[in-house]
Amino acid sequence: MSETASRIAEHVALPAWALIAYLASGVLFILALRGLSSPATSRTGNRYGMVGMGIAVVTTLVTQAPIPSGHWWPRPTPEDLVVLFKILAALGLGAVVGVTIARRIQMTAMPQLVAAFHSLVGLAAVLVGLAAYLDPASFGILLPDGAINPVSRVEMGLGIAIGAITFSGSVIAFAKLNGNMSGAPILLPGRHVINLGTLLAILGLVAWFTQDQSAWVIVAITVLSFIIGFLLIIPIGGADMPVVVSMLNSYSGWAAAAMGFTLHNTAMIITGALVGSSGAILSYIMCKAMNRSFLSVIAGGFGAEAAAGDGAAREQRPWKRGSAEDAAFLLKEAEQVIIIPGYGMAVAQAQHVLREMADQLKAAGVRVKYAIHPVAGRMPGHMNVLLAEANVPYDEVFELEDINGEFAQTDVAFIIGANDVVNPAAKTDKSSPIYGMPVFDVEKAKTIMFIKRSMGGVGYAGVDNDVFYMDQTMMLLADAKKMVEDIVKALQH
Amino acid sequence: MDFISILSIFILACFVGYYVVWSVTPALHTPLMAVTNAISSVIVVGALVASAAKGESLSSWLGLAAVTMASVNIFGGFAVTARMLAMYKKKDRPAPKGDAK
Numbered sequence: 001m002s003e004t005a006s007r008i009a010e011h012v013a014l015p016a017w018a019l020i021a022y023l024a025s026g027v028l029f030i031l032a033l034r035g036l037s038s039p040a041t042s043r044t045g046n047r048y049g050m051v052g053m054g055i056a057v058v059t060t061l062v063t064q065a066p067i068p069s070g071h072w073w074p075r076p077t078p079e080d081l082v083v084l085f086k087i088l089a090a091l092g093l094g095a096v097v098g099v100t101i102a103r104r105i106q107m108t109a110m111p112q113l114v115a116a117f118h119s120l121v122g123l124a125a126v127l128v129g130l131a132a133y134l135d136p137a138s139f140g141i142l143l144p145d146g147a148i149n150p151v152s153r154v155e156m157g158l159g160i161a162i163g164a165i166t167f168s169g170s171v172i173a174f175a176k177l178n179g180n181m182s183g184a185p186i187l188l189p190g191r192h193v194i195n196l197g198t199l200l201a202i203l204g205l206v207a208w209f210t211q212d213q214s215a216w217v218i219v220a221i222t223v224l225s226f227i228i229g230f231l232l233i234i235p236i237g238g239a240d241m242p243v244v245v246s247m248l249n250s251y252s253g254w255a256a257a258a259m260g261f262t263l264h265n266t267a268m269i270i271t272g273a274l275v276g277s278s279g280a281i282l283s284y285i286m287c288k289a290m291n292r293s294f295l296s297v298i299a300g301g302f303g304a305e306a307a308a309g310d311g312a313a314r315e316q317r318p319w320k321r322g323s324a325e326d327a328a329f330l331l332k333e334a335e336q337v338i339i340i341p342g343y344g345m346a347v348a349q350a351q352h353v354l355r356e357m358a359d360q361l362k363a364a365g366v367r368v369k370y371a372i373h374p375v376a377g378r379m380p381g382h383m384n385v386l387l388a389e390a391n392v393p394y395d396e397v398f399e400l401e402d403i404n405g406e407f408a409q410t411d412v413a414f415i416i417g418a419n420d421v422v423n424p425a426a427k428t429d430k431s432s433p434i435y436g437m438p439v440f441d442v443e444k445a446k447t448i449m450f451i452k453r454s455m456g457g458v459g460y461a462g463v464d465n466d467v468f469y470m471d472q473t474m475m476l477l478a479d480a481k482k483m484v485e486d487i488v489k490a491l492q493h
Numbered sequence: 494m495d496f497i498s499i500l501s502i503f504i505l506a507c508f509v510g511y512y513v514v515w516s517v518t519p520a521l522h523t524p525l526m527a528v529t530n531a532i533s534s535v536i537v538v539g540a541l542v543a544s545a546a547k548g549e550s551l552s553s554w555l556g557l558a559a560v561t562m563a564s565v566n567i568f569g570g571f572a573v574t575a576r577m578l579a580m581y582k583k584k585d586r587p588a589p590k591g592d593a594k
Contacts, residue, residue: 050571098567
């Protein structure tokens with residue numbers, strides 16, 4: 001008992017320099033996010049983040065490393081060296097795996113990667129929570145009477161619950177985004193009741209945990225939270241994945257914050273709050289861009305009914321088909337062209353040849369701009385990354401509200417791989433599932449070029465698009481990459 | 494530190510987060526997610542505490558597993574963010590010199 005008591009004292013009284021170091025790393029993380037306010041400062045910001053993480057890791061290693069008798073530094077015992085070796089091996093293994101993945105990953109696969117990374121943070125939080133339960137003395141949360149501090153039990157229980165939900169939810173999000181699992185929503189009967197019941201049960205167990213610290217409580221919290229994570233994400237359709245990924249981003253932050261409360265660690269609390277708010281704001285932005293309420297996204301099922309109901313009711317209307325040569329001719333004559341890329345462009349891997357086309361047009365004196373809808377990719381800002389990868393300068397890329405007024409002075413609106421984000425039904429048709437979603441005013445442009453594989457398919461939301469049938473619309477029916485390649489060839493003549 | 498001081502730090506940090514994140518340009522929202530993911534791996538601090546406990550206990554092995562996962566995230570997250578940020582370039586201007594990138 002006396003040894004335990006002395007260890008608590010050590011943890012409560014971290015040296016002042018360590019407290020300052022954790023605070024510094026928290027501040028560096030704030031600066032890392034601050035740097036992202038512009039691409040010019042973002043790289044420095046990322047370096048601040050790395051330094052902050054380095055400080056947090058080194059401080060912890062120095063202050064928390066095994067203390068058998070007095071201090072491990074400068075004379076560590078062989079046992080200490082074994083522990084240190086294991087820790088460095090674990091860090092090294094993670095570093096090799098992490099850097100390898102980061103180097104190889106395709107930019108189109110970024111949403112899956114982020115989901116996979118979230119699942120790791122979630123699982124790590126669960127493991128840390130369980131370790132704190134098993135070894136409360138090391139975490140400094142053991143009371144002199146041998147019980148775990150009740151406040152810490154709540155923090156630990158919540159940390160484990162949020163971590164487990166983050167883990168299993170992210171695994172499902174990964175499987176849906178990576179195509180291991182159909183993007184279609186899976187709707188269980190009575191799911192709202194089951195989900196609410198499970199959530200309430202978890203909260204009840206966390207409350208009970210303050211009274212009874214036996215192992216079954218924490219095991220039950222863990223298991224139920226893993227289950228609710230699966231249940232919450234399976235009914236959410238592929239179109240809503242940007243919201244889900246942002247939401248899980250937020251959860252991973254709250255999990256880290258809960259563990260920070262357990263450890264009384266400033267760096268973890270600041271980081272948790274930053275990441276938690278970041279994910280929440282991104283979810284909000286994505287919901288607003290789709291005119292959906294957060295609750296309706298979480299409730300799930302979007303896309304299931306619309307896809308079934310459409311198709312039969314669609315009437316045949318006349319439309320005009322254009323060739324690559326026609327398109328090239330009109331593009332070359334234009335003064336301003338606005339390109340509206342969607343995820344279909346990325347699927348067709350057309351971004352590089354699209355940039356070639358833009359280069360040729362610019363050489364011919366045409367002003368070329370790119371217009372990005374917030375939901376253009378599979379995660380917030382995804383399309384910007386894909387264009388940046390294709391060497392499109394970021395000052396030619398504009399957000400929806402910044403460019404929407406320019407279509408009236410635009411000769412060609414060039415739509416490639418997008419559909420719902422240019423659908424005027426969102427502005428006029430109250431019965432449309434996408435009604436109220438902010439869309440590009442492409443119909444104000446003199447000419448609309450719409451690259452599409454065939455006239456059959458519809459967008460993610462499963463609705464027909466009036467733009468196909470407008471007088472000034474030229475449908476370019478082909479694979480996006482092939483069509484742009486043909487336009488590039490035609491421009492050379 | 495008592496609970497109230499910790500809670501104060503947390504609440505204030507939420508406000509800082511709110512304002513800092515709204516000032517992030519939408520073009521960098523994907524790197525934002527990647528970097529927040531990397532920094533949320535600061536949970537490695539807890540994992541290190543668990544794994545640094547002496548002796549062969551279950552909790553130290555759980556801690557080591559958590560260190561490995563967090564480390565994948567830290568290195569992977571910062572590396573992939575750096576890779577993305579390196580791609581964001583300005584328009585190449587024809588001006589011969591004096592134009593900073």
